Amino acid sequence: MASEKTFTFDDVSKHTTKKDxxxxxxxxxxxxxxxxxxxxxGEEALLEVAGIDASDAFEDVGxxxxxxxxxxxxxxxxxxRLPGDEPLHGPVPTQTSSTFSGxxxxLLLLVSAAAVHFSGAYKYLEDVDAREYAERVVAVLNGQSLDTK
Known part of the structure; x- marks a missing residue:
């Protein structure tokens, strides 16, 4: 390309159909x-990014x-880009809610483990038969009564 043509955000945003x-x-x-x-x-992949900055989508696919x-x-x-143009793609998140939730x-698991350990509750847990407990949980989920008498 001898003389490269330049496009503005406004120019690009007008070309968002399958035929253009x-x-x-x-x-x-x-x-x-x-x-x-x-x-x-598929065409949907291109139509989703038509007229915008597809850099992130292109790289995410690999x-x-x-x-x-x-x-x-x-x-x-x-x-x-012209002064006042917004980025054509959304801002890159620095921390996602899933990371924060994780x-x-x-932290909740660590605090719970420490509480169980220091309260001595782990001694009770040692006496629980895991198989029996699992069977009782399944029974409750199946709507059965826990009456063992």
Missing amino acids: LYIVIHEKVYDCTDFVDEHPG HSDEAREILQKFLIGSLR IKLL
């Missing part, structure tokens, strides 16, 4: 219109070197 589909990957603009029907992930070569055939220019769960 632009995507941005790492600040490069690609016209993937002719590839929509051939995309191994495309092969061959896929990257195919992509180069559709390169039509580069993205020129940390809280680990």
Whole structure:
């Protein structure tokens, strides 16, 4: 490409249909219109990222070197961000709620284990027959009574 064409966010965002589909990957603009029907992930995969920055989605899938070569055939220019443009993709989360929940769960388990140990409750747990306990739990789940008499 002798003189690379530049596109703004506004330009790219107008190309979001199966018959006219632009995507941005790492600040490069690609016209993937002719590839929509051939995309191994189906047309939905491309339509979801049409007109926006698809960099994260492209990298998350882990495309092969061959896929990257195919992509180069559709390169039509580069993205020129204007002042005030929002990022074309969402902010990268620094901490997910699942990570936070995992940390809280680990802390809860550690505190519970310490409480059981220091309260002496573990001595009671040693006397419980695990098989009998499991059978009773299954019985309760099946709606049976726990009356053993």
